[in-house]
Amino acid sequence: MISYIAVKHIHVTCAALSISLFLLRGVLMLRHSAMLQQRWLKITPHVVDTLLLASALTMVAWSAQYPFVQSWLTAKVLALLAYIVLGMIALKRGKTASIRLMAFIAALLVFAYIVAVAITRQALVFS
Numbered sequence: 001m002i003s004y005i006a007v008k009h010i011h012v013t014c015a016a017l018s019i020s021l022f023l024l025r026g027v028l029m030l031r032h033s034a035m036l037q038q039r040w041l042k043i044t045p046h047v048v049d050t051l052l053l054a055s056a057l058t059m060v061a062w063s064a065q066y067p068f069v070q071s072w073l074t075a076k077v078l079a080l081l082a083y084i085v086l087g088m089i090a091l092k093r094g095k096t097a098s099i100r101l102m103a104f105i106a107a108l109l110v111f112a113y114i115v116a117v118a119i120t121r122q123a124l125v126f127s
């Protein structure tokens with residue numbers, strides 16, 4: 001059976017892939033590139049993000065540390081929701097170029113916060 005460490009490796013690898021793909025799509029969006037419409041660039045992020053979440057849920061269950069019980073996991077779930085919404089505004093729904101750019105930068109900052117929470121296991125990473 002797959003070990004906890006292996007699931008954690010999958011989780012961290014998916015996190016790295018997720019931000020790399022988001023950065024790539026963000027740069028293409030800022031350059032108004034037609035490459036953004038490529039099929040693999042639309043499908044791969046969904047596959048990666050599904051694996052990221054599935055591995056997160058597996059570790060939550062196996063370690064019996066739950067969101068809305070452990071504050072650092074609550075912070076990760078809420079920040080993940082913010083990252084998804086900001087990502088949608090940046091890549092799809094933002095009406096103007098400046099709204100998209102601001103949402104893109106905010107999504108990157110939220111992602112950095114999620115990684116900081118993961119490493120420190122504290123919601124208030126700057127305290």
Ligand code: HEM
Nearest residue numbers: 012015056057059060063067073076077080114115118119
């Ligand atoms: C964009 C979203 C996410 C990113 C970038 C991310 C990143 C990371 C990273 C880098 C680690 C390894 C930390 C370390 O040991 O140094 C980690 C571990 C972990 N993450 Fe995530 N994560 C994300 C979403 C989530 C979500 C939504 C949950 C749960 C609801 C979650 C639950 C966990 C758990 C349980 C661990 C393992 C802690 C341990 O046993 O050492 N993650 N995450």
